[in-house]
Amino acid sequence: MSDTGAIRDEVRRVLAEHGRLVVDVGELSDDDDLYRAGLTSHSSVTVMLACEDAFDVEFTTQLLTKATFASVAAIGDALASLGAEPDAVSS
Amino acid sequence: MTGSSVRPRCAHGAHVGVDLQDVGAVTDAVDRFGERYLARVYTGAERHAAAAGSGTLPQGLAARFAAKEAVLKLLGSADGVDLREVEVLREPSGEPRVRLRGRAAQLARERQIGPVAVSMSHEGEHAVAVAMAVSAQPETTARTDDE
Numbered sequence: 001m002s003d004t005g006a007i008r009d010e011v012r013r014v015l016a017e018h019g020r021l022v023v024d025v026g027e028l029s030d031d032d033d034l035y036r037a038g039l040t041s042h043s044s045v046t047v048m049l050a051c052e053d054a055f056d057v058e059f060t061t062q063l064l065t066k067a068t069f070a071s072v073a074a075i076g077d078a079l080a081s082l083g084a085e086p087d088a089v090s091s
Numbered sequence: 092m093t094g095s096s097v098r099p100r101c102a103h104g105a106h107v108g109v110d111l112q113d114v115g116a117v118t119d120a121v122d123r124f125g126e127r128y129l130a131r132v133y134t135g136a137e138r139h140a141a142a143a144g145s146g147t148l149p150q151g152l153a154a155r156f157a158a159k160e161a162v163l164k165l166l167g168s169a170d171g172v173d174l175r176e177v178e179v180l181r182e183p184s185g186e187p188r189v190r191l192r193g194r195a196a197q198l199a200r201e202r203q204i205g206p207v208a209v210s211m212s213h214e215g216e217h218a219v220a221v222a223m224a225v226s227a228q229p230e231t232t233a234r235t236d237d238e
Contacts, residue, residue, distance in 0.1 A: 018123075020116065041160050041169070042116050045132060049124045061194075065170040 006086030008076045010054055015039075015072070018046040030073040035066075044069040051075065055084035104226035106204055108164030112157040114216045118149040132156065132174045140181035146213055153218035154211040155179045161222035162189060162207055166198045179209060187211055189222070203227040 008030055015034070016025045022038035039047070047069060048059050057079065059068075068078045120128045129138060133155065141151030159177040163169040176195040180188045189207040191199055199207070204224045211220040 040116075041110075042112060042120070042156060045174075046116075046120050046124065046128070049120075049127055049131065061171055061173050064173065067170075 003086050004076060004080070007055075007079055007084060008072050010086070011051065011072050011075045011079070014047055014050045014054060018050045019043050025072075028072065030076075031071050034069060034071055039069060047075070051079060051084075055079055055082070057082040057084050106165045106202075106224045106226065108161040108166075108222045110157040110160035110164065110220055112153040112160070112218045112220075114147075114149050114153040114213065114218055117153040117156060121149065121152070132159075134175050134178050136180055137178060140179070144181065144185070150213040150218055154213045154220060157218050158187065158189070158209045158211050158220035158222065161209060161220045162191075162195070165207060165222045165224060166195065166204065167202065168198060172198070179211075199224075 012025050015021060019025065019034070019037075019039055020043045021028075021034070025037075028034070028037055048064075052058055059078070059082065063078050063081070067074060069075055129152075133141070133152065137155055138152075141155055142148050144151045144154075146154075156174075158179045159174050160169075162177045162179075163172060166172075172194045176191065176193040178190040178192065180190060182188055187209050189209050191207065198204075203226050205227050207222055207224040209220055209222045211218065213219070
């Protein structure tokens with residue numbers, strides 16, 4: 001599995017636990033709109049915190065945008081830009 | 092409760108935003124992330140104000156989160172804004188007061204938005220807030236009564 005795939009898998013785990021989505025994250029593609037799936041402004045905060053814990057990174061202010069949390073792929077890209085690595089995933 | 096990219100604008104230079112926040116979600120965030128969540132979202136003054144207000148601490152925090160989001164909707168964007176830059180304080184009278192800093196203050200200046208007023212409420216597992224401000228300059232495309 002590629003690093004991108006591993007990161008996105010962890011993002012999906014985080015979303016399942018903290019996203020408070022109205023649909024099963026397994027039903028979403030990597031590019032599906034998470035806000036249409038029920039992600040709110042508040043749950044994007046908890047998803048961010050959980051991703052920081054999972055990957056040992058910290059989101060910069062510049063990444064605190066609606067687009068950053070718009071999809072599994074977008075969150076994964078943001079994490080990759082912060083240097084997140086699958087090996088750093090902590091349970 | 093979902094973020095909206097549409098900025099509601101009233102005629103005559105008035106700006107408004109509203110948000111509804113689930114108190115349980117705030118409780119869960121505090122339980123799960125503790126100080127990291129609190130320090131990331133709220134200033135020390137806000138945490139003190141939330142604790143001093145009526146209701147439970149989670150209700151006070153949820154109301155302030157709703158107020159922050161209402162202000163961001165009023166400003167038209169939350170992008171690049173640290174939530175602590177929209178500070179919802181409490182006057183001795185109990186009246187809330189909004190202080191904008193950093194990127195939030197910059198957005199207000201760019202859009203010529205004057206002082207922002209908020210009103211908050213909570214009951215049970217729900218908190219709500221509305222924010223309002225007027226433009227420093229009147230709208231030039233306001234709909235007339237003849238239209």
